[in-house]
Amino acid sequence: MMAMPAGDPRLVEWRERFLKSPLAREVVASFEGKAREIWRGTFDLLRKESPEYRNAVDDEFTAESKSHCGELLGAIVAIAAGRLKGSDPFAFVRKHAEWRARHQVPLVASLHAYRLAHKTYWTATRAALAAQSKRKEAPDALAILSDFWIELFEVVGSVLEEAHAATEAQIVAQNTRAYSALIEDLLEGREPDNPEARQLQTLCGIRSGLNTTVAIIRPFAVADGKPVDTEVVVRSIARLLQQVLTSSAFGKLVARRNGEVAAIVSADRDTSARFSKVLASHGFGRRSANSVGAGAGLSLEKTDLARLPEAVTEARIALELAKPGHPLVSFAEIELNDFIIRQADKAALRLIPSWAREIHEANGQGDDLFRTIRAFAECSLNVKHDGAKAGSAYQHGLFSA
Numbered sequence: 001m002m003a004m005p006a007g008d009p010r011l012v013e014w015r016e017r018f019l020k021s022p023l024a025r026e027v028v029a030s031f032e033g034k035a036r037e038i039w040r041g042t043f044d045l046l047r048k049e050s051p052e053y054r055n056a057v058d059d060e061f062t063a064e065s066k067s068h069c070g071e072l073l074g075a076i077v078a079i080a081a082g083r084l085k086g087s088d089p090f091a092f093v094r095k096h097a098e099w100r101a102r103h104q105v106p107l108v109a110s111l112h113a114y115r116l117a118h119k120t121y122w123t124a125t126r127a128a129l130a131a132q133s134k135r136k137e138a139p140d141a142l143a144i145l146s147d148f149w150i151e152l153f154e155v156v157g158s159v160l161e162e163a164h165a166a167t168e169a170q171i172v173a174q175n176t177r178a179y180s181a182l183i184e185d186l187l188e189g190r191e192p193d194n195p196e197a198r199q200l201q202t203l204c205g206i207r208s209g210l211n212t213t214v215a216i217i218r219p220f221a222v223a224d225g226k227p228v229d230t231e232v233v234v235r236s237i238a239r240l241l242q243q244v245l246t247s248s249a250f251g252k253l254v255a256r257r258n259g260e261v262a263a264i265v266s267a268d269r270d271t272s273a274r275f276s277k278v279l280a281s282h283g284f285g286r287r288s289a290n291s292v293g294a295g296a297g298l299s300l301e302k303t304d305l306a307r308l309p310e311a312v313t314e315a316r317i318a319l320e321l322a323k324p325g326h327p328l329v330s331f332a333e334i335e336l337n338d339f340i341i342r343q344a345d346k347a348a349l350r351l352i353p354s355w356a357r358e359i360h361e362a363n364g365q366g367d368d369l370f371r372t373i374r375a376f377a378e379c380s381l382n383v384k385h386d387g388a389k390a391g392s393a394y395q396h397g398l399f400s401a
Helices: 009-020 022-029 035-049 059-081 091-102 107-130 138-187 195-203 230-244 271-284 305-320 336-343 354-363 366-378 387-395
Strands: 211-219 251-257 260-267 294-298 328-330
Touching: 009 022, 009 059, 009 138, 022 059, 022 107, 022 138, 035 059, 035 107, 059 091, 059 107, 059 138, 091 107, 091 138, 107 138, 138 195, 138 251, 138 260, 138 305, 211 230, 211 271, 211 305, 230 251, 230 260, 230 271, 260 271, 271 294, 271 328, 294 305, 305 328
Parallel strands: 294 328
Antiparallel strands: 211 260, 211 294, 251 260
16 A cells, blocks of 8 residues: 655545544545546536536536546545555646636636535435444544545645636736737627637627627716716726626626726626616616716627627717716617717708707707707708797797706
8 A cells, every 4th residue: 555645744644544444444435436426416516506607618618527526536535545646646636726717717616616526425425324324433434534525625625726826817918818809809790710719708608699788888077076087987897897797697798998898798688688787786877876987888689799899889879878867878778869869970960050050059058959959850850841840949948958
């Protein structure tokens, strides 16, 4: 029998405990060859209890998960038998953590996987010892294995967390660049053609066939009578969206761009309405107590990612109607007349009669111009409509400040 590495006090302690309890060793040895069964039980629990996995599971992830489960079981059996080899017995955990970090699997999901694996092993341990309940050493074996499972998963969880954080720190700059490039491509209607970017897109939960909306969010110039620090607000909003758009409910890509925040948000249904509800409850409501000091425009939903440039245009049109008292505007709620007025170019504005422009210039209020145009919109934009109706509109305050 090969001795365990002498450098790890915890391994030495576990070896001594198992030497004192042949029944505990026997129970652990009975798990050998059952990696697939243990993996299936743990993985099924993950799919039910850990929503972070729902946008991250594919064939490659499943294969890696199975492989790690087998390696972990092999290490457990080796620990109980006193034959674990190598100077770094948990190198396989570090390797697994690095893989997950590179594939953007959330750390919280990986740690939750260990908690559920602990639950699976403990359930199997109690069942095995129940069959040996008449043996007088059964209570001692149960106590030893109870402590062992707690301590083991504390150790592998710590190793995984440390390795995951280190790898994540190394690839932040690279991933940020790839992430930003992916958003730019999608907003311009191009799906990525390289495997790395496609995988990143999948991990972020964005794909054709889902209902996808685009949001453009821009800080107001002034909030509570004071100039706004645009950069601070933009960083805060981007961070807020990453936190409140949970992966269990939405796929998302969020980026800061030119003093704004752009978000691509997907879900299987009612994306725009559900996204609006989230925004309204986090500072974008008309009566929000903690306003974020920004306006947001939301597009209609698209199921084809090639139509995202159209969504960007819609979001920007909606954003132009946002104001402090009404910070969140969806393109779907814009009335046709408002759309026509806002989209009117200089040539269209020249069709407004001189008397209407004179009223505007004399009054000096920007909103009057929109009320003037609205009056003509209500007359089907007929600039030759007789002046009597326009005069009547004026008398009723349509052109007054």
